[in-house]
Amino acid sequence: MIAAREPSQRPHDARLLVVDRRGHIAERPRAFWTEVLAASDVVVANDAATLPASLSGTHVASGASIELRLAARRSLDLDDIASWTAVVFGAGDWRTRTEHRPPPPPLAVGDRLALGPLTAEVAAVLGHPRLVTVRFDATPAAFWQGLTEHGRVVQYAHLAAPLALWDMQTPIAARPVAFEPPSAGFAVDWRSIRALRARGIRFVTLTHAAGLSSTGDYALDARLPLPEAYAIPAATARAIAAARCAGGRIVAIGTTVVRALEAAASRDGIVRTGTGLADVYVDAAFRLRVVDVLLTGTHEVGTSHHALLRAFVGADTLERIDDSLERGQFRTHEFGDSVFVERTHDRRFATRGRRFERERVSRLPCPCRSTSRTRRCCPDRPWRLRSRPRYR
Amino acid sequence: MANRNANGDGLDAVAGLRVAVTGGTSGLGLALVRALDARGARVAFCARTPPRVGEIARELPRTRGIVADVSSKDAIHPLAMQIVAALDGLDVLVNNASALGPVPLATLADTECEELERALATNLVAPFRLTRALLGVLAAATRERGVAIVVNVSSDAAINPYANWGAYGASKAALAHLTRIWQEELAGEGIRFINFDPGDMDTPLHALAVPDADPHSLRRPEDAARELVALIDDALAISRSGAARALA
Numbered sequence: 260m261i262a263a264r265e266p267s268q269r270p271h272d273a274r275l276l277v278v279d280r281r282g283h284i285a286e287r288p289r290a291f292w293t294e295v296l297a298a299s300d301v302v303v304a305n306d307a308a309t310l311p312a313s314l315s316g317t318h319v320a321s322g323a324s325i326e327l328r329l330a331a332r333r334s335l336d337l338d339d340i341a342s343w344t345a346v347v348f349g350a351g352d353w354r355t356r357t358e359h360r361p362p363p364p365p366l367a368v369g370d371r372l373a374l375g376p377l378t379a380e381v382a383a384v385l386g387h388p389r390l391v392t393v394r395f396d397a398t399p400a401a402f403w404q405g406l407t408e409h410g411r412v413v414q415y416a417h418l419a420a421p422l423a424l425w426d427m428q429t430p431i432a433a434r435p436v437a438f439e440p441p442s443a444g445f446a447v448d449w450r451s452i453r454a455l456r457a458r459g460i461r462f463v464t465l466t467h468a469a470g471l472s473s474t475g476d477y478a479l480d481a482r483l484p485l486p487e488a489y490a491i492p493a494a495t496a497r498a499i500a501a502a503r504c505a506g507g508r509i510v511a512i513g514t515t516v517v518r519a520l521e522a523a524a525s526r527d528g529i530v531r532t533g534t535g536l537a538d539v540y541v542d543a544a545f546r547l548r549v550v551d552v553l554l555t556g557t558h559e560v561g562t563s564h565h566a567l568l569r570a571f572v573g574a575d576t577l578e579r580i581d582d583s584l585e586r587g588q589f590r591t592h593e594f595g596d597s598v599f600v601e602r603t604h605d606r607r608f609a610t611r612g613r614r615f616e617r618e619r620v621s622r623l624p625c626p627c628r629s630t631s632r633t634r635r636c637c638p639d640r641p642w643r644l645r646s647r648p649r650y651r
Numbered sequence: 652m653a654n655r656n657a658n659g660d661g662l663d664a665v666a667g668l669r670v671a672v673t674g675g676t677s678g679l680g681l682a683l684v685r686a687l688d689a690r691g692a693r694v695a696f697c698a699r700t701p702p703r704v705g706e707i708a709r710e711l712p713r714t715r716g717i718v719a720d721v722s723s724k725d726a727i728h729p730l731a732m733q734i735v736a737a738l739d740g741l742d743v744l745v746n747n748a749s750a751l752g753p754v755p756l757a758t759l760a761d762t763e764c765e766e767l768e769r770a771l772a773t774n775l776v777a778p779f780r781l782t783r784a785l786l787g788v789l790a791a792a793t794r795e796r797g798v799a800i801v802v803n804v805s806s807d808a809a810i811n812p813y814a815n816w817g818a819y820g821a822s823k824a825a826l827a828h829l830t831r832i833w834q835e836e837l838a839g840e841g842i843r844f845i846n847f848d849p850g851d852m853d854t855p856l857h858a859l860a861v862p863d864a865d866p867h868s869l870r871r872p873e874d875a876a877r878e879l880v881a882l883i884d885d886a887l888a889i890s891r892s893g894a895a896r897a898l899a
Contacts, residue, residue, distance in 0.1 A: 306791055308732065337736040400715055403736040407729035424728040425784070433788040434740065435732045449786075449840075456839060464791065494794050 260557055262417040263590040266426040268445035274596040276557070276583055282576040282603045284583050289597050292554060293451050298459040299507030300552070301498045305441035305515045306464040308432035311410030311424055312439075315352070316374035321364040324350040327374060327393065328413055328438070330471045331485040335436050335534060340402045342382065344485060345393050346474050356416045357475025366391055375409030377402065387479055413439055413471065417592055427593075436488070437469040442593035443513030443555045461502065463495040467515040467537065472562070483563060486538040489519035493532040499549065500530070508551035508601070514567050517541055520549040543569035552601045557584050557591045568598075573605040664887045665880060666691030669738035669792075673721050673781065674748030676703040678854030679804065682876035683745060688714055690880060695737040697721065697730055698748070721748050721777035722769065731784035740795070741788045743883055745802045746778035746826075752818025754859050759817035767818045774822035778803055779829060786842075793841035798890035800883060803830045805846040816860075843886050849875035 273289035287295070296302070312329040331344040349361035365388065370381040372393065383392040395402055412427045429444035431452075455462045467489040474480055499509055499520075511517045522537035523530045528548045539545065540563075547570050558564040560581060568577055580598065583589075589596040670687050674680040675696025684696045688711045697717040698704050708716030715737035719730040735741060750773035753766045782801055789799035808816045809823035827846045834844035851857060853869040 306787055308735070308787065337739050399736065400717075400733075403733045404717070404729075407732045423725075424732070428728070428784070429787070431787040431790060433791040434735055449837075453839065464794065492795055 260559065260584050260589050260591040260595070263592050263595040264417060264419045266418065266420075266422055266594055268426075268429075268594065269448055270594075273446070274587075274589060276580065276587070276589065276596070276598045278572065278576065278580060278598065278600040278603075280601045280603055282572065282579070282605075284579060286583075286587065289446055290451075292446060292597070292599060293454045293458070293460070295599055296455070296458070296460055296510060297507065299502060299505045300510050301461040301463060301502035301507055302455060302510045302512060303495060303499070303516050303520065304429075304431060304444050304447055304462070304464050304512035305437075305467045305469065305519070306429075306431045306433040306444075307437035307441055307466050307468060307515075308429075308435040309412060309424075309427040309437045309440040309469075310435050311406060311412050313353070313411045313413045314374040314377065314406075314409060315411075316372055316377075318364050318366070319371040319373055323364040325363045325372065326350075326352060326360075327372060327379070328471060328474075330390075330438055332436075332468065332488060333536070335434065335466060335468060335488045335490055337403075337434065337436075338399045340397075340399055341394050343393055343395075344385065345391055346471060346479065347389050347391060353414045353418070353421070354416060357473060360475055362388055374405075376405040377409065387476075387482075389474065389476060389479060390482075415473070415592070418594075431464065433464075434466055436466060437515075438471055439469055440593060441467065441469045441513045441515045443516075443597065445594070446554065446597055447512055461498045463492075463498045465492065465495050465516060465519050466490045467519040469513075469515045472564070484518070484540075486536045487515070487518065488534065489515075489522065489537050490534045491519065491523050491530060491532055496530050496532045509549050510552040510554065511550045512554050514541075514553070514555055514564050517547075517550050517553060517567065517570075521545070521547060524549045541570045542566040543574070545570045547571070547602060547606070550602075552599065554597060554599050556593065557589045557595050557598055559591060568600060571600050571602045571606055573603060576603055576605075663690060664884055664891075668692040668742050668883075668887075669740055670694050670743040670745065670883075671734045671738070671741055671785075672696045672745045672747055673777070674698060675716075676700065676707050678856055679849050679852060679872045679875055679879075680745075680747040681707065682872035683747065683879060684711065684714060686873070686876040686880050693738050695734045697734075721781060722750070722772040724780065727777070727780040727784050731781060731788075734785070735788050740792055741785055742792045742796065742798070743800045743802065744782065744785055744789065745804070745879075746781060747802075747804045748777065749774055749804065749823075749856060750819075751856055751859055752816075752822075755862075756815040756860055757817075758815055762818055767821075770818035770822045771825070774819070775825045775829065778826060782833065786837075789842050790840050797841065798887055799842045800845060800886050800890075801830075801833065801842065802845045802847050802879065802883065803827070805830070805848045807848055807850070809846075809848070819860075841890070843890060845882065845886060847879055847882060849879070 275287045275289040277285045314327045326348040328346045329343050330346050347363040349363045372379045379393040379395050382394045414422050427440040468487045470484045518537040522539045670692050675684045676698040687694050695715040697719040699720045701718045704716040717733045719726045750770050752770040792799040805827045806823045808820035809827045830844045830846045850870045852872045853866045
């Protein structure tokens, strides 16, 4: 694959590799991604806006230049801005590959960091010289002013030029909680939302604080993704329940949606309204309980995003996908081409099988006592299986 | 004064509403910030002058004042992000900040190109940019609460070709048309776009344009603000009853 170096979210020639449930691979123009869907499907996207999470400044005690990248926060509350997990680099900026960036000066609890108009204090060092908890002592108003004026979006050395804040916002970006963009959402423009609606396909959102994808440090990268906060609105939980009753597929726009939905359903397979911390690691060993289809970027072998694809397809299919992307010279990284992958049959073995679930549910009367066996009568009422399903 | 009760359910629809107002430290914008705050709305406003923003924010401690010049491209996304952070979302955006064009007013023949560009930047491009930057959060509000509203402040100069009002009138006419096209295109998303013409008001902007106008012949901005709040209230009621019908 080749790196996409220009910050164009929807280049006219963007490509899409479509992998169906049998593992068949085809290529389409990406603008037609909505046409691969069926009317009973529900599309779930992450509406997080992306923070200008990179703050340049100095380590006050040593006078050394640093770059601090905000990396995680326990909540999505926009007033709760005191405490953040952050990754600290030494001098330099995004133009240097992260793996070549010098470490910051030794950091200790209580160290002051001057970050443009903001000041922060190291509140904890988290078992790695680059990973810290920082505390800002500003009012929310002063913090957001300082962050939006001084902060830059996190970017990497494959890009040709510095990015502006707007380059990283998806068309549906709402609350600023993501540390890197949920970039699969770059494909979702208002035209495609309209196309979905015209075909009766539900489009809903959740908010997931997508974290840093890479730090360039092997030990630190192995700890990614850090637990990420998410929120699932009531309308989204209802739409997912309704689609499952009607036999539709749950289509996730991006890996962050997979993480949020699977974390939300980790207790009993039911996606519930509310907030939580996604700490699931989705890979070959993970049994997907909610998501059937994933629209995502083209991911390089060895990344956590690539490992996540193994939850959808077997090793053979993933190898063929990698091969197609490589031979087809697809573009990669956040502004690259996309992959549309449906969970293949060999990845349905141990889940609460969708067909099984549907048949079983259709045999249960609805608690509302209607005679409907499809449960379309009560899409917002979460249903529960009477007995544990047998896995195929 | 009894609050209007648009929902008929004992709750004031404006209370708790998340509203952003550009140009919120003078004229109609300031009157609107005060009126919304008095009705219990959560208000964020922006203006260019830091001391003035601080002054109003101190006067109305429940509001959030943001320093931003909407005519600057680079200011829009930081402003949008600060609005969303202040209000935890957004239900209503009021694009009120306006530029007069040449001062004193001039015929088009005497209007410098740069003066026209500045009027367009503030009156047309800024509302477009800010609306686009906030479209995701407005759409999220429609998914959460069933409705979101964008009000663009217009003028009768957008309709009538008044001599000497070329830069202002042309930019406001373009804004009014932009509003109608937004409405046409995004009605399906549940976002309502409204043109609001407040009439000739006793404001600093009007004083710049017509220094010798008799203030008693002009409308008080407080009255126009009250009318706009009622308009928002009505739009909420219509959208909510429409949403209720759709669900029934």
